[in-house]
Amino acid sequence: MSYLKKKQWALIPDSVPEVIRYCSKCGRKSNFINSEKFRINANRNNIDIWLIYQCAKCKSTWNLSIYERINPKNINKKLYDKFLANDKILAKEYGFDVTIHNKNMSELILENMDYHIIEIETKEYCEKENEQSIEIISEFPLDIRMDKLLSENLRISRNQIKDMFDQGLIYSQDEKKWLKKKVKNGMIINIVISHD
Numbered sequence: 001m002s003y004l005k006k007k008q009w010a011l012i013p014d015s016v017p018e019v020i021r022y023c024s025k026c027g028r029k030s031n032f033i034n035s036e037k038f039r040i041n042a043n044r045n046n047i048d049i050w051l052i053y054q055c056a057k058c059k060s061t062w063n064l065s066i067y068e069r070i071n072p073k074n075i076n077k078k079l080y081d082k083f084l085a086n087d088k089i090l091a092k093e094y095g096f097d098v099t100i101h102n103k104n105m106s107e108l109i110l111e112n113m114d115y116h117i118i119e120i121e122t123k124e125y126c127e128k129e130n131e132q133s134i135e136i137i138s139e140f141p142l143d144i145r146m147d148k149l150l151s152e153n154l155r156i157s158r159n160q161i162k163d164m165f166d167q168g169l170i171y172s173q174d175e176k177k178w179l180k181k182k183v184k185n186g187m188i189i190n191i192v193i194s195h196d
Ligand SMILES: [Zn+2]
Pocket: 023, 024, 025, 026, 027, 030, 055, 056, 057, 058, 059, 060
């Protein structure tokens, strides 16, 4: 009998999502690719800031509007420098920003995105003996089901995960029916370690 240390799984997407929107050149909806490049357009004293996307079929560009007619003085200097430098992390953050994409009428394609996990062992001990608690850290809105996540990363089949869930060997205090739901940032899963 022993107490294990709490773990965290940070889910890191390996790429940025494409979006679906109407392409005026193709004359229908198409997939657009995040170019990870920003464009700043001066408009008298104000500026527009866009993240540039490109139609996967015809290569025509489309601008995701981030700021419209804003005075550059009202933008944080560090942030402004990142726009100028085409900061890749910033392009990823906007690439996953559901609110901004909704405003721009573009739909994120979040299914089947590749990701990796950074496992962190914390200094805190689990509350119960012979249990491993794992906190899910998912800052990006990934469309991954919990059972798939656990199956892939604990390397046990989805059926086994379901059996463990039914037997209460894998549970969450936050929610009861979480197994088939999407991953949620901050969710904590507890796994009872068997001794067979
Ligand atoms: Zn097109």
